[in-house]
Amino acid sequence: VASKLNSSGLLRTQGLIGGKWSDAYDGKTIQVYNPATGESIADVACMGGRETNDAISAAYTAYRSWSKTTAAERSKFLRKWYDLLMAHKEELAQLITLEQGKTFKESIGEINYGAGFIEFSAEEAKRVYGDIIPAPLSDRRLFVLKQPVGVVGAITPWNFPLAMITRKVGPALACGCTVVIKPSELTPLSALAAAELSIQAGIPAGVVNVVMGNAPEIGNTLLASPQVRKITFTGSTAVGKKLMAGSAETVKKVSLELGGNAPCIVFDDADLDVAVKGTLAAKFRNSGQTCVCANRIIVQDGIYEKFANALRDAVLNMKVGDGFSEDVAQGPLINEAAVEKVESLIHDATSKGAKVILGGKRHSLGFTFYEPTVISDVNTDMRISREEVFGPVAPLLRFKTEEDAIRIANDTNAGLGSYVFTNSIQRSWRVAEALEYGLVGINEGVISTEVAPFGGFKQSGLGREGSKYGMDEYLEKTGLLISLE
Ligand code: ADP
Numbered sequence: 001v002a003s004k005l006n007s008s009g010l011l012r013t014q015g016l017i018g019g020k021w022s023d024a025y026d027g028k029t030i031q032v033y034n035p036a037t038g039e040s041i042a043d044v045a046c047m048g049g050r051e052t053n054d055a056i057s058a059a060y061t062a063y064r065s066w067s068k069t070t071a072a073e074r075s076k077f078l079r080k081w082y083d084l085l086m087a088h089k090e091e092l093a094q095l096i097t098l099e100q101g102k103t104f105k106e107s108i109g110e111i112n113y114g115a116g117f118i119e120f121s122a123e124e125a126k127r128v129y130g131d132i133i134p135a136p137l138s139d140r141r142l143f144v145l146k147q148p149v150g151v152v153g154a155i156t157p158w159n160f161p162l163a164m165i166t167r168k169v170g171p172a173l174a175c176g177c178t179v180v181i182k183p184s185e186l187t188p189l190s191a192l193a194a195a196e197l198s199i200q201a202g203i204p205a206g207v208v209n210v211v212m213g214n215a216p217e218i219g220n221t222l223l224a225s226p227q228v229r230k231i232t233f234t235g236s237t238a239v240g241k242k243l244m245a246g247s248a249e250t251v252k253k254v255s256l257e258l259g260g261n262a263p264c265i266v267f268d269d270a271d272l273d274v275a276v277k278g279t280l281a282a283k284f285r286n287s288g289q290t291c292v293c294a295n296r297i298i299v300q301d302g303i304y305e306k307f308a309n310a311l312r313d314a315v316l317n318m319k320v321g322d323g324f325s326e327d328v329a330q331g332p333l334i335n336e337a338a339v340e341k342v343e344s345l346i347h348d349a350t351s352k353g354a355k356v357i358l359g360g361k362r363h364s365l366g367f368t369f370y371e372p373t374v375i376s377d378v379n380t381d382m383r384i385s386r387e388e389v390f391g392p393v394a395p396l397l398r399f400k401t402e403e404d405a406i407r408i409a410n411d412t413n414a415g416l417g418s419y420v421f422t423n424s425i426q427r428s429w430r431v432a433e434a435l436e437y438g439l440v441g442i443n444e445g446v447i448s449t450e451v452a453p454f455g456g457f458k459q460s461g462l463g464r465e466g467s468k469y470g471m472d473e474y475l476e477k478t479g480l481l482i483s484l485e
Pocket of ligand 1: 155156157158182183184185215216217218219220234235236237239240242
């Protein structure tokens, strides 16, 4: 696969600074591994502060001209980039499966989803309207101008190595900003391939820059620079808090998409098949490694046994293996640390009375493969219902009344994705409004799309990505008062 990718020009291993592919200045590299086999795929440049400063300078210089292009021009560049992403869907999906491990089918899904942000941004670029406000005096006129915020630092995680980039870079470019991207060191290849296609799309040098390597050093360099006006981040709550604190010195705008602890509430009046299908999609996508994965499956007394049995039977049919193999529904976890976290959460839960009804151990395939797991009798004292699992484990909690369900669901500092299964319209509305969550799926297990706002309540983050609201994150508003005197 790697050699085929190489011949397509999409296997890039250097950083991108001011339109030039660049090694780390001291020649250092880091290895990228295939999580399904443990094999090394590539050596990529391991950069730090100096390269980041140059990338910021390049983005700052490019900003002067990029921010002055017309919306229609930026829209055309983005459209071209979208077309190229779609034209190279197969190769890009191979790259994602190779470095991230998700099944090839899911990788194709990520390209469609990820490229969708570029297409949507191409369309929205032309709709950044201002306002005319009735002025406070008869001989004055009052306007609101929307302008790009400036150079953006975008730091992204490994679980959606392409889509988390396009979701930030699409609206940033559409609004007239330029970017310095820092992808995860675990999955830099998809980011670099996307950057290569941005060059092929004719997006001018310096508008898109990519550096990777020493994450804290790159992060601190972005934070220290007064030229970087905005930090947009997807990743862990701990790092997000550091970036928010570090942005204070230069008062940067901050968008954060952090950890979740998604409740998936199944009421007695739910359609069992719909609830099982939705829960499977919400829980096991990307082997449970998404920030909106159902983390606590909260099931009402009357349907609990039936639901637990049906879920177990459905999970039993999920084939585990290399994401490139036919019929595989679940690939490996990203690394050993991820497996150890799952193991320790299960150990904690079972030592406090939870029962493993399926799985509960490493898969016989070895490496970082873990058996799709269902555990019952989970309660709110167990770590598994307080921490983000980020693995293929479905913990079942029991509840009696609607009030109980809402209380349990909201008993967390996170507030990103949530799911409700019920056939009552009244209950759907009541519960959706009571949930302190940025996203609610009713009888629906997949809630991410470029046309909906995505973001969290409480400590799950700040700001929204996708939709028209995602554009606001990259815009300043100038109040313009003109005197006619
Ligand atoms: P995850 O658990 O998803 O790996 P992280 O928050 O550790 O979450 O990683 C998300 C992104 O943040 C990655 O690109 C990672 O390299 C980056 N990162 C980690 N630590 C820092 C830091 N101190 N400053 C800036 N970025 C960081």
